[in-house]
Amino acid sequence: MGDLSIENLLFLLDEGLLNFDEFLILESEIGHNKSPQLMPDGPRLNFSALSDEQCFSLFRFSKCDVRRMINTLRIPSKFVCKNNSIATGLEAFCITLRRFAYRNRLADLVPIFGRSESELSLIFNSTLDFIYATHGNSLNSLNQRWIQRGLPEFTTTLGNLCPLPNCWGFIDGTLRPITRPSRFQEITYSGHKRIHGLKFQSVVTPNGLIANxxxxxxxxxxxxxxxxxxxxxxxxxxxMNSPNGEPHCLYGDAAYAVNQYVLGPVKGIRVSPEEAEFNRQMSAVRQCVEWGFNKVIQTFAFLDYKKNLKLYLQPVGKYYAVGAFLTNCHTCLYGSPTTDYFGIRPPSLEQYINNR
Known part of the structure; x- marks a missing residue:
């Protein structure tokens, strides 16, 4: 063990030769006679000195909205990590946003935050776990007040643009690429896309939010x-039923079995002119679900950085779920292409987070 250093361990972690638990054990053995709190590598980030433009470039949110999100998301005042490193809630949240915002590695964050790579990793994962545990349910249930209150406007707006008067949103699946796993590769391999990845299913509403x-x-x-x-x-x-018991429906592509709650295009080699027109009109409005997928990876480009998404070393699924949640927060504050296309404003950040 004497010839190993923290730098060597980080290299092995990045190359997939160690998992994170093994890294923590070896790190503690190397530094068992030292203080568990690593020394900073440079000056810490001075958030107050940033301009709004700098803040938006670094974190995808303005200065006031970063603080607003910290309050609304109930981010703790401080995080204490496994190695006893301490970060304020503001610093931890900024580290998380910056990690997601670009296709970067931990080494790229060191000059910004003045923290070692191992500290940054621990702080990032602690913040990620908190957001997922506290707010992950907002993407798991349709029993959200903003959804129920928005249904009349969703169906009315879509009814004016397409031939389905009871349609309230759109459903689709997306395959997020990851690094080829070291084992069980066939499970994550998509023969259709010819890549390794994890699949997610999203429901997007006309106000631009991922409802599920x-x-x-x-x-x-x-x-x-x-x-x-x-x-x-x-x-x-x-x-998803109207007051008179009529079902509200989602619209998806031809992959989905048709029922009263999920509809798709008319299938068949020969379709009537009316059916062809129905498919055309529905296809035109269904594209917003693709805009929803695109906004997640455009806002948080790290989620599209498959070289650094390693299934057995990182909670890759949790990354995407938290990224989708933060994208919804971004849409509540700044809108989205879907918002502009349909002309329906999303709820405020507080209404979305607090389900009121």
């Missing part, structure tokens, strides 16, 4: 199988 996110699932899974296992069908039956 299910996953991760194995990359080889078909969208129809993902829908069956997601539990979304039961949620639709439970919550």
């Amino acid at each position: 996110l299910a996953g991760p699932f194995e990359g080889k899974r078909h969208d129809a199988a993902v829908f069956r296992e997601s539990g979304l069908g039961d949620e639709l039956v439970r919550y």
Whole structure:
């Protein structure tokens, strides 16, 4: 053990030769006679000195909105990590946003935050776990007040643009690429896309928010199988009915089995002119679900950095779920292409987070 250093361990971690638990054990053995709190590598970030433009470039949110999110998301005043490193809630949240914002490695964050790579990793994961545990349920249930209150406007707006008067949103699956795993590679391999990845299912509403996110699932899974296992069908039956008992429906592509809560294009080699026109009009409005997927990875480009998404070393599924949640927060504050296209404003950040 004497010839190993923290730098060597970080190299092995990045190369996939160590998992994170092994890294922590070896790190503690190397430094067992030293203080568990690592010394900073440079000056710490002075958040107050940043301009709004700098803050938006670094973290994807303005200065006032970063503080607003910390209050609304109930970010703790400080995080104490496994190695006894301490970070304020503001610093920890900024580290998380910056990590997501670009295709970067931990070494790229050292000059910004004046922290060692191991400290940054621990702080990032602590913040990630808190956000997921505290707010992850907002993407798992359709029993959200903003959804129920928005249904009349969703169906009215979509009814004016397409031939489905009871449609309230759109459903689709997406495959997020990851580094080829070291084992069980066939589970994550998609023969259709010819890449390794994890699959997620999203429901996007006309105000630009992801109303429901299910996953991760194995990359080889078909969208129809993902829908069956997601539990979304039961949620639709439970919550998506009008006061007179009529079902509100989602619209998806041809992969989904048609029922009263999920509809898709008319299938067949020969379709009537009316059916072809129905498919055309629905395809035009359904594209917003792709805009929702694109906004997640455009706002937080790290989620599209497959070289650094390693299944057995990192909680890759949790990364995407938290990224989708933070993207919803971004849409509440700044809107999205879907918001502009349909002309429906999302709820305020406080209404979305506090489910009121």
